[in-house]
Amino acid sequence: MWKDYSSGFIKNNKASSLSIMAAALIAALFLSFLCTLFYNFWMDETARIILEDGDWDGRITGEISELQLSTIKSFANVEKAVINNALSGAKGTVVDIYFYNRRVAYQDMPLIAERLGLEENAVSYNTLLLSQYLIHDPNAKQPPMLLSLYLVVLVLVSFSLILIIHNSFAVSMNARIHQFGIFSSIGATPGQIRFCLMQEAAILSLVPILAGWLLGIALSFGVMKAANLLVSQLPQRDNMLLQFYYHPAIFAVTILASLFTVLFSAWLPAIKLSRMTPLEAIRNAGGLQLKKKKKSRLLALLFGMEGELAGNALKAQKKALRTSTLSLTLSFFGFSIMMNFFSLSTLSTQYTYFEKYQNVWDIMVTLKDTEIENFGLTEKLREIRGIQDCVVYQKAMAKVHIPDSWQSDELAALGGPAVLAGQAASGATDAATAKEAGAWLAEAPIVILDDDAFRAYCKEIGITPRLDGTIILNQIWDSLHSNFRHRIYVPYVKEAQDTVTLLNAKQESDQAEIPVLAYTQTVPVLKEEYDNYTLVQFMPLSLWEKTADHLGGAEEDTYIRILSENRTDPAGMAALEQEVSRLISPDYDMVSENRIQDKITNDLMIQGYQLILGGLCVMLAFIGIANVFSYTLGFLHQRKREFAQYLSVGLTPGGIRKMFCIEALVIALRPLLITLPLTAAFIVFAVRASYLNLSEFLPVAPVAPIAVFSLAILGFVALAYYIGGKKILRCSMAEALRNDTLA
Template identity: 60%
Template sequence: MWKDYSVSYIKNNRASSISIMVAALISALCLSFLCSLFFNLWVSETNGIIQDEGNWQGRITGTLSDADITVIRSFSNVKSVEWNEELSDENAAVVDITFHHMRTIFQDMPLITAELGLEESAAEYHLLLLSKYFVHDPQDKEPPLLMAFYLAVFLLVSFSLILIIHNSFAVSMNARIHQFGIFSSIGATPGQIRICLMQEAMVLCAAPILLGTLFGIALSYVIMQAVNQIAVNIPGGFASDWVYHPAVFAITVLSSALTVLFSAWIPAGKLSRLTPLEAIRNTGTLKLKKKKRSRILSFLFGMEGELAGNALKAQKKAQRTSTISLSLSFLSFTLILCYFTLAGLSTKYTYFDRYQDVWDVMVTVKDTGIGDFDQTQDLQSMEGVRDCIVYQKAEAVTLLPDEWQSGELTALGGLGALSETPKTPEGDYEVKAPIIILDDESFLKYCESVHIAPSLDGSILLNRIWDSVNSNFRYKEYIPFVVENKDTIFLKNTVQNETTELPVLAYTQDVPVLREEYANYALVQFIPVSMWEKISGMTGSAEADTYIRVLGNEGLDLAGAEALEDRITKSVSRNYKIESENRIGEKITNDYMISGYLLILGGFCVLLAVIGIANVFSNTLGFLTQRKREFAQYMSVGMTPAGIRKMFFVEALVIAGRPLLITLPLTVAFVQFAAAASHLNPSEFWAEAPIIPILIFCLAIFVFVALAYYIGGKRLLRCNLSEALRNDTIT
């Protein structure tokens, strides 16, 4: 049967065969691309974790000796044990452990600590690294789900690809029901028919699967190179080598082959189960179970619109995959672009624009108090420095009686109406009073800016509170917090339950030029370092780090900012451990990161679009056989080739336009909701809306759908349609 029928059928039905081969090629390409890309992303993320946090899986901290190391190595599943010299000190030693089989780590580590005579709390797990291998803490109710998400995406796309190939085979096989009914009537068994169809599937798809796999590998290489170009421009980012593993190739080819077999088996099974009489009576034409008038298409395009509407309804099941894929791709693409536009506007207004004239270089001096930092004057006099403030932050609490609240705050219902600030048993509010400790010179300049006599003998109190009743977090409005009638403020030490009296030099609603976000319902205080040295230890605790905020000369560009940052870091890093950043570099880094996200997520959207468009090509070219008879009947009653072209135009317009009509209202609703939720003025978004990329994506969908119908229609009109009415064979 293979030699007598299948070989001849493949040779004489090139359109149907090409449709199946193209579907298999695209499916293999997409599967290969996804497998290779996900594998490279997994390797890149895993290497990044190892680079930042170390290549350990379990860690034990305690009083350990060389004998204990020998005990740990005696466990059969332990692969390596190493001293962690960086974390070890005179009080406790730290060892890093790796295992042969990571999945048993949560059973092995408690046994090891018990054998060493330590508590289970002495064990630590590298949960982030373990999660990349799908190893999670069984006690964790909310384990990391990123890798599971990747797997779910892969399975979802694989299912979509199965539908593409399945539809291609279904179209081809359904067109041959009548012929197989004849074969069955002369003795062909269902098993022979099924085997014949499966042989055809493998012969047609073997070469496309291999080619598609190779194309997918090449595409993933190109994408990874593009991601690496972005990564190397991000401070702290690193380029990861493109890697590939034979197991990935084996999984890709096996998945593609199983996809083809599964896709062909379903329609082949249905076809083989038909009785000879049912198969012979089938003419292979499209049938519409229940006809409904397409009023809109009929009104717009006349008789051709009505016929196109009926044809689309008859193909509804076969077109389902393309409609879903195109809708999902367009929706995903537009939502991603709109999301990043909204995020970019939010970041622009709340960070980059807000701090445009506040800082150029920020340096964090690690584990150093401001009193121990002795390079303040050197930095303030450094070349290229227009202004420099060294500061530290500390926590404190004060008691706020009702009578100290401002009249504006009382009119809104008091502090309790705006926040959940707790009250003491005496009825006073226990308000946070964070302290910003400035270097003495900067504090004296701040005194001048708020128009008071320069002094180092007290604090300047930021007398404002967010009016959350009449404004939102995006456009905050402030009112006075307290009545400005007190010369001192009492700070409470919550640990020692003692209070410290601090003179108040002034009340103001103006803040010093710092890159800081102040608490909404707190009495923030600014004090000089000389005052802090007097009261430290009697209030709350200070943060471990000290911050240096630097403004460079006017008109600073990226090169100037980097040069200034380099001079500062070279000066400070000789004596202190630091971290630094510059504003212009941060902006560029942010833009690069958004570009990277758009590249990867946009690529995924394009992949969905390719799946949908491939399905349109598959259906259009595959339905050619069945539609020969359909259009021959139309032409027999007087329809011209121009009318057929008009029908194709209407069908293409509906197939491409339906996903857009579905998703555009959803996108507009999302934008309105997201803008309202983030309290952005919608007009600000629409002024920056990514209209051009969305229009280009829409145009691409229309072009490719139209191209599919152009190819199918051109082949159809070249055929001898009169022959299709009286002959079941395909020429």
């Protein structure tokens, strides 16, 4: 049967065969691309986790003897147990445990702790590494699910590919129903028909699958190179560059998945076709048929008779074009939402970060595990050429009682801290306890400034510089009458007290009474965000050294805020950062930030996200466009009879071209018309949720990228119909009415 029929059909129906081959190529390309890219991301993320956290599976912390260490090693599933000398210390010995079978780590670790007589809190897990192997903590409310999300995307794309190829085979096989009915009537069995069709599918798909596999590898390699090109512009690029990996298992998965996708897609219409009775098959006249006649009033009104005919044809093709409509709709919706989201995010970041701190800092240095009183390079820093201003500061936490009588009149009129913030304003066990004590126990963050910076701050707010007291930031957010983006503040306390009693954050019985130099709503120029319901204190280093023993609560790190004289030159800023690093790094463990480089890094990250997510949207669009091409290149046999009938009753070739244009226009515009109202609703919701004005967003709205994406969809759909229509108009319509093959 293959020799007599199938090979001849393939040769005489090149358009249908090319449609199937193109669908198989697309399926193999996407599966190879996704599998390779997924594997590379998985390998890179796993390597990063191992580099940062180690390759251990579980960890035990406690007083562990040599005998107990031997007990851990005696467990059958324990590959090795190693003492981590870097982490062992005052809290006890830390033992890193490696398992033969990682999947039972969450079951074995509690048993090991129980055998050693330790509590459950002595056990910890390398959660991120285990999640890379799809091993999740059964008790975790929100386990890491990124890897699972990748797999879901892979399955959904594979399902979409099955639909594409299925449509290609269905178009080809449905065009031959009449012929197979004749074969059945002369003795061909359903099994022979299925075998013939599956054999055709295998022959047509083998070469495209191999070609798609190679193209998928090349495409994924190109994406990795593009990502590295973006990463190479970052200052910490050495640890962020992606390596390209490939494994024989990926080849096996790709080829098997592609073969399964192709054969399953062919089997679906083949099994349906083989079950038709000979009489049903012979009576099938081919062509497009509507089960229920409905007038296309809008198309008829706009385009006349051709619009009516195009509308009927689209209704008849609805099932075949369902995948393309869904894919094009999802791709356009995803792309438009993504572009608007990034535009909104960029605008928000610009307002809340880059514009907010534009005149606040240029270089930020963090001194790790360093107390401000132990830093002795402040004067040398200020002598570096190019530094306009420099502030060294540290943060600490204290508490303060705020009696009702001390609360400001404005705050009392609003109902007090309980109304504005509830429990967030109180450090007590609960709001009722705080109220019964007659005072709110509020947090009082302390910002410790070096003495010269504190004197400058005193001059800024208009008071005589002194180093024997604190300056209170006297404000609380009126959350009832403003939002987080446009905050309105009212005074927190009455500006009558000359002293304030600060309590140790951990031991409230330990306290210090400190003079109040001033109350203000002007903050020093620092890269800091202050909590909305706290009573912030600004204190000089000289005073902190006298009170630190009582208050405690200092953070481990000290910060240096630097303003540059030349604030717009990236090269000059980088050189200044290096000069600061040369002075500090020999004696201190430091990390520095550069405001201009942060802006560049943020822009590159946004571009990277857009590249990846935009690629997924383009992939969805390509699936829909491929489905349109698959249909238009394979529908010749069905529609040549249809158009021959139109020509026989007086429709001109120009009218047929008009029908094609109408069909292409509807197929391309339908997803856009469905998506635009949804996109507009998202924009309105997101802008309101961000407390921005629509007038602020409209100038940065991504109109141009969305328009280009829309025109690309319209252009490819038009191209598909142009190719299909050109082939139809070249056919002999008289021959089409009496011959079942198309040369």
